[in-house]
Amino acid sequence: MRFTGFKRAGLSGRQACLVWFLCLASAPAFLAGRSAAETPTVPQPLAGRVIVLDPGHAVLNEKGKIINPGSRARRGLPAGRQGVWERDVVLDVAEKLAPLLEAQGARVYMTRTRSNPWRHSLQGKQADNRARAIFANTMRADAYVRLHCDWNRYRKFKGFTTFYYRWGSRRLAKCLHRALDKSIPGRTDHGMHRRTFVSVTTTMPAVLLELGVLSNRKEGADLAGDGYKARLAEAISNGLVDYFETS
Numbered sequence: 001m002r003f004t005g006f007k008r009a010g011l012s013g014r015q016a017c018l019v020w021f022l023c024l025a026s027a028p029a030f031l032a033g034r035s036a037a038e039t040p041t042v043p044q045p046l047a048g049r050v051i052v053l054d055p056g057h058a059v060l061n062e063k064g065k066i067i068n069p070g071s072r073a074r075r076g077l078p079a080g081r082q083g084v085w086e087r088d089v090v091l092d093v094a095e096k097l098a099p100l101l102e103a104q105g106a107r108v109y110m111t112r113t114r115s116n117p118w119r120h121s122l123q124g125k126q127a128d129n130r131a132r133a134i135f136a137n138t139m140r141a142d143a144y145v146r147l148h149c150d151w152n153r154y155r156k157f158k159g160f161t162t163f164y165y166r167w168g169s170r171r172l173a174k175c176l177h178r179a180l181d182k183s184i185p186g187r188t189d190h191g192m193h194r195r196t197f198v199s200v201t202t203t204m205p206a207v208l209l210e211l212g213v214l215s216n217r218k219e220g221a222d223l224a225g226d227g228y229k230a231r232l233a234e235a236i237s238n239g240l241v242d243y244f245e246t247s
């Protein structure tokens, strides 16, 4: 009975079984994981690479309530763009970035997607970030990219910053930072910094990108825009290609 639809389409039971198996095989592998692109385009500079993307914040607790919500843009932005949340900006960027990487051969896993939120207990921000790092370890990632946006009390503060911790992550940080710098000329570059908060748990190169500053009126409005987020996604994709091509 399960294969009625296939049979109606003229397939034998055996053919239907095969189709069914292929459908299952191409289903998302695990949690928010995505299968590699089915139709390879040339070139495939990321073939065989596993990349874990971590759009920051937006943890759901047992009751389905968001904890660790992240920062929010200032009010007073143009209509429809008021108060955009960091967690939404970084998720949008990650969801634009994942297909770009997959089209180049990578297998991409995200700690959360729109339909599959990240869930964790009430143990706080640090435990949550550790759990995300363990997710990257479990997926045997070759690169772990954490996406965030900044917020600052000083309204004029704007620009992007790249963080890494272990020396083994420095080259990945450099490639991503350079790509972000190239993608949107004229942005304030706050450089690369070593910080333990990036991740001490991951076993692969890990980088945390502060993509822009939401508290700055201009940059907050930019970060709310789809075109701008697409450019950021493209830049990160270019940075990852650069990293893996030269490794």
Ligand SMILES: [Zn+2]
Pocket: 056, 057, 070, 071, 086, 148, 149
């Ligand atoms: Zn953040």
